[in-house]
Amino acid sequence: MSADSEARNAEILESLAEIRSRMQSAASGSPTLVAVSKYKPASDIEACFGAGQLDFGENYVQELEDKAKVLPTEIRWHFIGTLQSNKAKVLAAIPNLYSIQTLTSIKAATALNKSLPADRTSPLNILIQINTSGEDSKSGLGPLTGSDPDAEVTQLARHIISTCPRLRLQGLMTIGALEQSLTAGEENVDFERLKRTRDVLAETLVAEFGSEQERWGAEGTGRLLLSMGMSSDFEAALRAGSDIVRVGTGIFGARPKK
Ligand SMILES: *Cc1c(COP(=O)(O)O)cnc(C)c1O
Numbered sequence: 001m002s003a004d005s006e007a008r009n010a011e012i013l014e015s016l017a018e019i020r021s022r023m024q025s026a027a028s029g030s031p032t033l034v035a036v037s038k039y040k041p042a043s044d045i046e047a048c049f050g051a052g053q054l055d056f057g058e059n060y061v062q063e064l065e066d067k068a069k070v071l072p073t074e075i076r077w078h079f080i081g082t083l084q085s086n087k088a089k090v091l092a093a094i095p096n097l098y099s100i101q102t103l104t105s106i107k108a109a110t111a112l113n114k115s116l117p118a119d120r121t122s123p124l125n126i127l128i129q130i131n132t133s134g135e136d137s138k139s140g141l142g143p144l145t146g147s148d149p150d151a152e153v154t155q156l157a158r159h160i161i162s163t164c165p166r167l168r169l170q171g172l173m174t175i176g177a178l179e180q181s182l183t184a185g186e187e188n189v190d191f192e193r194l195k196r197t198r199d200v201l202a203e204t205l206v207a208e209f210g211s212e213q214e215r216w217g218a219e220g221t222g223r224l225l226l227s228m229g230m231s232s233d234f235e236a237a238l239r240a241g242s243d244i245v246r247v248g249t250g251i252f253g254a255r256p257k258k
Pocket of ligand 1: 038
């Protein structure tokens, strides 16, 4: 290995260790760290993998497909980019795709369920993306304030549970407004909105499907998980109860502009 790549790997491992220790201080349980590796070379991912990091997030289907081919199959890939139904087939063919965190439509759910190979050992984890901040620049379904059987998110959740046996509704994901001027002790309103949405959705699902957790919720717990928190706000997200944080820049450094 060249001196340059040794230095690069050392830098990444130091950042990864720092993020992990900050996570531990902010969290009460044991949340999952998804290392967001978009635009970053396979060698960066290998460095993290060598330090026991298994969960990686990618935004672009082609980039994910290329990386999954050359990197260890033990990696759990999380798709966190904009999901188009016509890309469902390519994604579904990646054997170690672990989750899709950005589902927003019944059409895409149906396409994924149809494309997943019948011999997949476990269902594909699905998180529905919620646009908690209401910004036009962010995708996602509207948050819930109270139980609403006709809301888009409820309908999508019901569709996954009742008609997509190869999918498992694992939870909800949001980005939220990144520029929240919070004074000490104040809550991030978007994180609170995601939590509220999860709580009332869970209530509806229990009422419709029972609390028998074969088909929805995190495996083993039956709880709908929350994926929220990125480099700039993962500690606040963890304090608010996040189960999954997605950190890119904090581990790999700045990304080139597209
Ligand atoms: C790029 C990206 C991240 C990581 O963002 P950082 O600020 O680099 O940590 C997390 N979530 C999503 C959905 C992203 O697109």
